[in-house]
Amino acid sequence: MICWCHERTGRSLETPILKQYLISLDIAGLHGLQSWIDPASPIQVWAIRFFSDFHIFFMAGLLVVLWLYAVYTRQSLHKESALYVASTILFSLAIYLAVNQLFPVRPRPEAVSAVTPIISHLPDNSFPSGHAIFAAAALVAALLFPKNRYLTAVICTFGILMMLARVIAGFHYPGDMIVGAMLGTVFALVFYHIHQHAWIQAVCIRFPIRFARLFRL
Numbered sequence: 001m002i003c004w005c006h007e008r009t010g011r012s013l014e015t016p017i018l019k020q021y022l023i024s025l026d027i028a029g030l031h032g033l034q035s036w037i038d039p040a041s042p043i044q045v046w047a048i049r050f051f052s053d054f055h056i057f058f059m060a061g062l063l064v065v066l067w068l069y070a071v072y073t074r075q076s077l078h079k080e081s082a083l084y085v086a087s088t089i090l091f092s093l094a095i096y097l098a099v100n101q102l103f104p105v106r107p108r109p110e111a112v113s114a115v116t117p118i119i120s121h122l123p124d125n126s127f128p129s130g131h132a133i134f135a136a137a138a139l140v141a142a143l144l145f146p147k148n149r150y151l152t153a154v155i156c157t158f159g160i161l162m163m164l165a166r167v168i169a170g171f172h173y174p175g176d177m178i179v180g181a182m183l184g185t186v187f188a189l190v191f192y193h194i195h196q197h198a199w200i201q202a203v204c205i206r207f208p209i210r211f212a213r214l215f216r217l
Helices: 017-034 042-073 076-102 130-144 149-168 174-194 198-213
Strands: 002-005 012-015
Touching (some): 130 149, 130 174, 149 174
Antiparallel strands (some): 002 012
């Protein structure tokens, strides 16, 4: 925020120059990304719709496959990796939901920027992006727990595609995604630093594993 001094009173007057500049960059970025596709192309619209949520289903399926692989090979380490990744994501989203009321309400782009959404969406708060928090938390968790570079590369790719797709679809501004990704990274790192606490190990790791054994999983 840039401040100017009033000539008569000497008081500092805040002018939203920086804020307006950032908003203009956000709008320009949104229009620039939307120019990548043709809204009249059914295939391109389908691709945007597909990738705007696919990463969530991919991560859910990946964790299930990792768990079943652990059952098949009888290696509990894979179960722990799956639980750590899932716990990191859930922890990050829980923190986001808990502090969401502290963030300023920002309408969806279609409400204020004359943007025609490619895909319809509920007119709720746009800032920050919960999907970006999810994507960043999943990536950080994959980097810290399974530590498989190929798996991490796939998770990173689908996460980026999801964030781009949601901007192109008109759900978010680029800034919503950037801030969401930053928050997801911070939340995931916080969980990593506390995950060795006894109560977290008991609730997030030992209890799910013991419960699954009742069903031979």
